[in-house]
Amino acid sequence: MRIGIDFDNTIVSYDHVFAAEARARGLIGDGFTGTKTEIRDHIRSLDDGELEWRRLQGRVYGALMAEARLIEGVDAFLTEGRNRNHEIFVVSHKTQFGHHDPDRVNLWDAALAWMTDKGFFDSDGFAIPKENVFFEPTRSEKIARIKALRCTHFIDDLEEIFLDPEFPANVQRFLLGPGTTWPAIAEAVFDA
Ligand SMILES: [Mg+2]
Numbered sequence: 001m002r003i004g005i006d007f008d009n010t011i012v013s014y015d016h017v018f019a020a021e022a023r024a025r026g027l028i029g030d031g032f033t034g035t036k037t038e039i040r041d042h043i044r045s046l047d048d049g050e051l052e053w054r055r056l057q058g059r060v061y062g063a064l065m066a067e068a069r070l071i072e073g074v075d076a077f078l079t080e081g082r083n084r085n086h087e088i089f090v091v092s093h094k095t096q097f098g099h100h101d102p103d104r105v106n107l108w109d110a111a112l113a114w115m116t117d118k119g120f121f122d123s124d125g126f127a128i129p130k131e132n133v134f135f136e137p138t139r140s141e142k143i144a145r146i147k148a149l150r151c152t153h154f155i156d157d158l159e160e161i162f163l164d165p166e167f168p169a170n171v172q173r174f175l176l177g178p179g180t181t182w183p184a185i186a187e188a189v190f191d192a
Helices: 015-024 036-044 049-061 074-083 107-117 139-148 159-163 182-190
Strands: 002-005 087-093 133-136 153-156 172-175
Touching: 015 036, 015 049, 036 049, 074 087, 074 182, 087 139, 107 133, 133 139, 139 159, 153 159, 159 172, 172 182
Parallel strands: 002 087, 002 153, 087 133, 153 172
Antiparallel strands: none
16 A cells, blocks of 8 residues: 555644644633634634734744644554555645744754654654655645555545545545544554
8 A cells, every 4th residue: 555644633733732822922811722723713813813823823833843743543553554564655735934934944844853753764663764755835736746656545634635626536535533533544544
């Protein structure tokens, strides 16, 4: 199998980083609890909310990347993939720099450093070749990459990618979401 996996919010979770940083900037109150989407909707409803939200995103995906967490179940999936000698690719729609990031952090480098730290490239970790990681500036280029890599499976948290008419019909699709967690995807992929 040639298994392609999205990165942001599929492999890595930023929810707690968004909440902490939004609180630190006074964009949400101390008592605010909510998902990333609820935080976004709240901030967008404020004066200059759209700009505040973009600044926050630039900071979370850049300078604060190291604080992000591996989503539960990814670890077991990647270990199983390695043990069964499947080829794993990470294909992410990500610009090299955030549009509203005053620190101008290179987001590709930040993501690679995070993966290195989590053992993605170690022979005794997930043993994924670094060349198997691709950052594509647009969704269209992401889909072209999935095609060029001849992925047999693709896992993503956004349905838009699968609904895109350009998405190759012969690739098996797995949508990560509230009803479908990583252990369920592992079962569907490896025990099919
Ligand atoms: Mg994603």
